[in-house]
Amino acid sequence: MACEGNGMSDARIGEALIKEVIVEELRDMSSKDSQLLTSLAVEPETEQKTEQEQKIVNQLGKMVRIIGDRFGEDKEFQDAIDGVACSSSSKWDCFKQVANKVFEQGITWERIAVLFYVAGKLAVKMVEAHLPQSVRDILKWTVDFFRSNLLGWIGDHGGWINSFSELAVASVQSVSSLSSHSYGLVLIFVTGLALGSVITWRLTTRL
Template sequence: MACERDGMSDEMIGEALIKEVIEEELKDMPDNFQLPTSLAVDVKSEQEKKVVTQLAKMIRIVGDKVQDDRAFQDAIDGIARDPVSKWVRFRQVADKVFEHGITWERIAVLIYVAGRLAVKMVEIHLPQSVRDIISWTVEFLKNNLLVWIQEHGGWINSFPDLAVASIQRMSLMSSPSYNLIFFFIAGLGLGSFITWRLTR
């Protein structure tokens, strides 16, 4: 496993990342809502926490691309409304995300969609479904994405691609080209620094 030499496997990073993104998406929910954490993996060191936190930030930026996408919103609503086959509907959405192949950006979109789906379930008074969403996302990651993640150097190698995707998102929001250059260099620098620190 690509990151296992640092004490944390790609599988554990994926699980911690899913938890982090869902927790962040649910932070504005009512105070009486408690995130079920039994399926989540906690990171052990400050360095691991920084990696997961940085990846989660990049995922939220990349995921904001689909926030206004009507098709994804309809898919999330469809999962929430279907009382019987939520797993089947979730799987259909996940398959749609990856219908043109696996990329770091598409993995980020799937995790972001899981976070938005968790929010939707809490809003329609089905907070117990958050545990299911965590479980489905972790299961999909393990069964369909983990080998690809490992073959592509592990989560640590996602930083450059996610930084570029984040920059593309930010460049759409601002027109001056110097902002694009600044964010590109900052993202590339951040990704390089984290890669350097984890490989020492």
């Protein structure tokens, strides 16, 4: 059963998660103006999230960034982002090409996480290029792609609450090169996230 059946909205969670990832990537910038740019670049909420939705967004955001960081050193991954940022043709068309490339072998929770991470990194590229106004475009493109191509799949696969187990495994795989001590800490971390989401879901279904 998708999140809507538990009083939560898959659409709101997805859109809030996209924004969460973009904002967090911008906050990591060294620029003193990054907070100002973030507030100017990202539009305010149009629909208020519930407390349960916000908890899920926060937990998912952490896992998205862990998974995405695995691709940070991948040249093909970085070239694709640079291609959108530097293209003189329609950036929307370039973005769609990258998004379609991410899902060319089908939709999975991990690939959804990767797309959101791409949006965050692309937002950083735009700010670095002194085009902070373009961050709103990136947010809009990602939300539009999410609504048109991913939201139905998410609903058919039980809603965001069902993403935690797969994303937790992907998060652990993303840090497999770390020391055994660090690996164990991350395993405990993502397992706790998954357990917390299940508890939240069970409490919500009883409301």
